[in-house]
Amino acid sequence: TQLLEQSPQFLSIQEGENLTVYCNSSSVFSSLQWYRQEPGEGPVLLVTVVTGGEVKKLKRLTFQFGDARKDSSLHITAAQPGDTGLYLCAGPSGGSYIPTFGRGTSLIVHP
């Protein structure tokens, strides 16, 4: 059983479309992080959300942390081919400092 469930697993869209990907858990997280991983590379941190209900924006990307701190979403407006990659959410659960990762959403944006 995955502690962090990400959906959808795969997403293939055209340039200019909007999309939302989700990261859900039955556990409470003190914080959640979103990463993007491009093929052949390591994950790169996009954002950390800490407060329940928090919304953070990074250009065309909007990240939201659920009020109960059990889930998070990432919304991309007007997707571009450069947004293609694997989007991972991660967070430390319980008292652990070691992050648990979801399996990711693989996004392909076609020109």
Next chain:
Amino acid sequence: NAGVMQNPRHLVRRRGQEARLRCSPVKGHSHVYWYRQLPEEGLKFMVYLQKENIIDESGMPKERFSAEFPKEGPSILRIQQVVRGDSAAYFCASSPFPSGGTYKETQYFGPGTRLLVL
């Protein structure tokens, strides 16, 4: 201003050989984490080390796997007598301080080593 360096980027081994994966953390970072990534399983934590100490190895198999982070030099993940199931991408991450549960400190990931066992 180099980030996390890992080498080799690709490693091919035959069953029974040894694989040695190296990780040089960001300069000044004394905390190193190793992860394994399989396509259908995502990133899985293996081991957390500080300089000369293993802090948490709960995610690392007890047999054949070992890790070190000496006072001088890179961190090494060593896999003895590799088997086909060891084929995966291995990532190293570093941070200046431990995450401490509140996840205040960012982990910076290296580009990974892709191990293929024939």
